[in-house]
Amino acid sequence: MPTKPPRTWGRSTVDTACPLDCPDSCSLSVSVERGRVAAIDGSKRTPTTNGFICAKVRRFGDRVYGLERLLYPAVRSGRKGDGTFRRVSWDEALQTIAERLEEVRRTVGGEAILPFCYGGSNGLVTQGTTDADFFAALGSSRLARTLCAAPTGAAAQAMYGKMAGVAYEDYVHARLIIVWGANPSASGIHLVPFIREARARGAALVVVDPRQTSLAKLADLHVPIRPGTDVAVALSVHRYLFEHGHADSEFLDAHARGAAELRERARPWTFERAGEVSGVAPAMLHEMAELYRATTPAVIRCGWGLERNRNGGNAALAVLALPAVAGKFGVRGGGYTMSNSAAWGLATSAWRRVPDPDTRVVNMNRLGRALTELDNPPVKCLFVYNCNPVATVPDQNRILEGLAREDLFTVVFEQVMTDTAQFADVLLPATTFLETYDIARGYGAYNLQLVKPAIDVAGEARSNMEVFAELAARLGQRDDVEGEAETMLRVASAIPADVRDAVLGDGAQPLPPGGRTPVQFVDVQPRTADGKIDLFPEALEREAPDGLYRFQADPATEQFPLALISPASEKTISSTLGELRTAPASLYMHGADAAERGINTADVVRVFNALGEVHCTVTVGDAITQGTVSLPKGLWRRHTINGATATALAPDGLTDLGGGASFNDARVQVTRILPAALGERPVSVWVADDASVREP
Numbered sequence: 001m002p003t004k005p006p007r008t009w010g011r012s013t014v015d016t017a018c019p020l021d022c023p024d025s026c027s028l029s030v031s032v033e034r035g036r037v038a039a040i041d042g043s044k045r046t047p048t049t050n051g052f053i054c055a056k057v058r059r060f061g062d063r064v065y066g067l068e069r070l071l072y073p074a075v076r077s078g079r080k081g082d083g084t085f086r087r088v089s090w091d092e093a094l095q096t097i098a099e100r101l102e103e104v105r106r107t108v109g110g111e112a113i114l115p116f117c118y119g120g121s122n123g124l125v126t127q128g129t130t131d132a133d134f135f136a137a138l139g140s141s142r143l144a145r146t147l148c149a150a151p152t153g154a155a156a157q158a159m160y161g162k163m164a165g166v167a168y169e170d171y172v173h174a175r176l177i178i179v180w181g182a183n184p185s186a187s188g189i190h191l192v193p194f195i196r197e198a199r200a201r202g203a204a205l206v207v208v209d210p211r212q213t214s215l216a217k218l219a220d221l222h223v224p225i226r227p228g229t230d231v232a233v234a235l236s237v238h239r240y241l242f243e244h245g246h247a248d249s250e251f252l253d254a255h256a257r258g259a260a261e262l263r264e265r266a267r268p269w270t271f272e273r274a275g276e277v278s279g280v281a282p283a284m285l286h287e288m289a290e291l292y293r294a295t296t297p298a299v300i301r302c303g304w305g306l307e308r309n310r311n312g313g314n315a316a317l318a319v320l321a322l323p324a325v326a327g328k329f330g331v332r333g334g335g336y337t338m339s340n341s342a343a344w345g346l347a348t349s350a351w352r353r354v355p356d357p358d359t360r361v362v363n364m365n366r367l368g369r370a371l372t373e374l375d376n377p378p379v380k381c382l383f384v385y386n387c388n389p390v391a392t393v394p395d396q397n398r399i400l401e402g403l404a405r406e407d408l409f410t411v412v413f414e415q416v417m418t419d420t421a422q423f424a425d426v427l428l429p430a431t432t433f434l435e436t437y438d439i440a441r442g443y444g445a446y447n448l449q450l451v452k453p454a455i456d457v458a459g460e461a462r463s464n465m466e467v468f469a470e471l472a473a474r475l476g477q478r479d480d481v482e483g484e485a486e487t488m489l490r491v492a493s494a495i496p497a498d499v500r501d502a503v504l505g506d507g508a509q510p511l512p513p514g515g516r517t518p519v520q521f522v523d524v525q526p527r528t529a530d531g532k533i534d535l536f537p538e539a540l541e542r543e544a545p546d547g548l549y550r551f552q553a554d555p556a557t558e559q560f561p562l563a564l565i566s567p568a569s570e571k572t573i574s575s576t577l578g579e580l581r582t583a584p585a586s587l588y589m590h591g592a593d594a595a596e597r598g599i600n601t602a603d604v605v606r607v608f609n610a611l612g613e614v615h616c617t618v619t620v621g622d623a624i625t626q627g628t629v630s631l632p633k634g635l636w637r638r639h640t641i642n643g644a645t646a647t648a649l650a651p652d653g654l655t656d657l658g659g660g661a662s663f664n665d666a667r668v669q670v671t672r673i674l675p676a677a678l679g680e681r682p683v684s685v686w687v688a689d690d691a692s693v694r695e696p
């Protein structure tokens with residue numbers, strides 16, 4: 001009788017890293033069997049990963065080999081948006097694109113071409129390299145890549161020159177941790193064990209969030225803020241520090257500019273006034289301020305939840321200024337963590353061709369308007385890659401209207417059949433990070449690692465570098481655009497020499513910048529022009545509609561009184577992996593808001609405003625602030641009853657600083673849909689059973 005081969009027969013393990021748009025950038029151990037993924041797990045090569053990863057990426061093989069994976073180039077064969085395609089060769093697909101781009105450039109002008117990219121794989125090589133060079137050479141419109149981190153980025157840049165932040169590992173040294181507008185239990189899970197350890201050692205935990213997240217449940221103080229009011233709350237803490245003699249004037253004199261102006265703008269924000277605006281009891285604001293004053297080391301984890309509204313930039317400034325005013329720097333476990341993407345000092349501009357500064361800039365948060373209203377010239381060709389705008393960009397209905405335009409030529413370069421891919425005229429299949437090279441850089445954890453192909457390429461998928469280099473060749477740009485190997489080398493050469501070998505070799509991971517986890521104002525200093533903290537950046541004062549540290553009123557109306565937020569869920573990374581989400585979407589709503597509307601858990605509701613409407617089920621609970629409702633970000637159209645998601649309700653207004661997205665300025669009304677209105681549809685199918693629903 002033949003004996004069975006051992007289960008490990010033909011298996012090998014590849015050490016690689018996760019480049020998805022997640023702060024943690026885990027080190028991975030991928031088991032491969034006959035060229036295919038057998039298992040994906042965390043490795044211990046980076047101390048923050050420590051051998052575990054999220055459930056989503058453990059399942060990434062289901063995306064690689066799933067039914068929705070794009071395997072071949074294709075061209076549209078049906079009506080716009082109906083998702084029917086005919087397979088073609090790479091040669092035909094690329095030739096069609098090259099000819100169309102050239103024709104548009106010649107007859108209408110380069111600016112009629114709009115490249116559209118964002119989070120995709122977040123590695124250093126798959127965007128901003130060959131692609132950027134290619135579009136710069138074409139003279140296409142330039143994309144303001146502002147979908148995320150634009151206001152927090154503007155604030156952190158102007159105030160601190162994006163100084164490196166407190167490392168996850170150093171949270172154990174804190175005596176007080178404030179998690180402000182972040183939900184690491186879903187969006188950066190490797191911070192959580194360090195917070196738990198700090199708590200076990202006696203640290204206090206404060207969470208500022210409209211939802212009662214799992215960390216908020218653990219917290220000593222949960223500050224249940226109304227979305228968009230962080231600037232008022234943070235200024236009330238500043239006021240307390242300044243007006244009661246608790247500001248660290250010695251530190252401010254030595255290391256900061258603009259403290260007097262900040263003090264002036266904070267002056268009106270008594271706890272009572274901030275309480276009125278934010279819905280938080282003034283006594284609780286006082287308690288938070290006093291706890292922060294009295295406790296050292298104290299660290300603030302500033303997230304991105306506070307930036308996605310009209311006050312997002314000023315909110316980030318006011319929160320990031322707290323450790324300066326309170327004198328919390330200079331000790332391990334004290335200071336702040338925002339994005340650490342700039343910490344390695346990679347000169348990204350070093351590998352980019354500079355586009356003509358006179359070419360038009362299109363803010364990506366206004367894609368719908370760009371496609372339907374922009375003139376002189378209108379957008380004639382949209383080239384989408386590393387992005388799924390139908391699911392992730394504000395004002396979904398206007399985007400759908402634009403994509404349906406018969407005279408628009410749309411290329412979508414994707415891994416799977418997304419809601420955006422359905423609208424392609426030419427569809428190109430992209431490799432995943434398991435099939436190509438990249439360099440992954442954490443923006444929370446201090447990880448910088450090589451991403452390596454672990455498996456055979458699925459079907460005929462190609463990498464971004466290959467495709468843009470090939471298009472460049474067809475358009476006669478060969479002198480301008482490098483090929484894949486050169487691009488990889490060019491990016492690698494921007495990595496600081498002292499860590500390059502560690503990154504590119506198979507050996508140890510590099511130590512964080514500075515050689516150890518940095519203590520702010522000991523190992524790392526602000527990278528502003530004069531090395532000081534700028535608490536009142538003049539350039540931003542001119543940019544913000546009402547000036548710095550000003551509060552713009554809530555956009556709620558009598559007609560649309562509820563604030564709809566759409567934070568990260570543990571099921572997807574933005575919309576990536578949404579094809580594997582089987583649970584339908586459910587709106588989370590506070591019991592009092594539900595009772596007022598005669599709504600109960602599992603009812604079907606209509607969530608609507610002037611921009612659109614979403615039909616889905618509802619989950620009623622008390623883990624959200626009254627007046628706020630929540631849907632997950634990154635849903636696909638299939639996850640709701642009527643094919644609209646939270647972005648259909650998100651206005652395309654820009655944040656006060658940085659031109660960012662204002663998803664959480666959506667103001668809505670919610671009503672129950674009577675079963676009769678749903679016709680024959682079996683409502684039971686839509687009753688969610690999903691952890692992300694149990695936790696709003």
Ligand SMILES: Nc1nc2c(c(=O)[nH]1)N[C@H]1C(S)=C(S)[C@@H](COP(=O)(O)OP(=O)(O)OC[C@H]3O[C@@H](n4cnc5c(=O)[nH]c(N)nc54)[C@H](O)[C@@H]3O)O[C@H]1N2
Pocket residue numbers: 021022023119148149180181182183184186187188208209210211213225226227228229230302303304305306307309565566567568569570571572573574575633634664
């Ligand atoms: N599993 C998973 N991980 C992810 C992602 C994902 O989609 N899924 N996305 C990745 C990306 S692209 C990013 S940018 C990060 C984002 O990660 P986070 O910084 O965690 O950002 P959000 O999930 O948008 O919101 C965080 C929290 O802010 C709260 N919030 C909403 N509005 C406000 C407000 O006005 N003020 C305050 N104080 N809180 C508010 C929300 O309720 C939420 O709990 O996560 C990354 N990691």
Ligand SMILES: Nc1nc2c(c(=O)[nH]1)N[C@H]1C(S)=C(S)[C@@H](COP(=O)(O)OP(=O)(O)OC[C@H]3O[C@@H](n4cnc5c(=O)[nH]c(N)nc54)[C@H](O)[C@@H]3O)O[C@H]1N2
Pocket residue numbers: 021117118119120121126147148308385386387388389391392393413414415416418430431432463464566567568573574575576632633634646647650663
């Ligand atoms: N309602 C709501 N929407 C939001 C937010 C919110 O708070 N609320 N937050 C937003 C945030 S924080 C972000 S960062 C954005 C992200 O929005 P997007 O940039 O749209 O990010 P993803 O949804 O991850 O989509 C990226 C796509 O790129 C594809 N891709 C991955 N790697 C490659 C590659 O190598 N080549 C090519 N060609 N394609 C690739 C993936 O398959 C995926 O479909 O979403 C925003 N959307």
Ligand code: SF4
Pocket residue numbers: 018019020022023024025026053054055056057188189573
């Ligand atoms: S998505 Fe985040 S937590 Fe999951 S494997 Fe990637 S880096 Fe790690």
Ligand SMILES: [Mo]
Pocket residue numbers: 021148149304
């Ligand atoms: Mo993001």
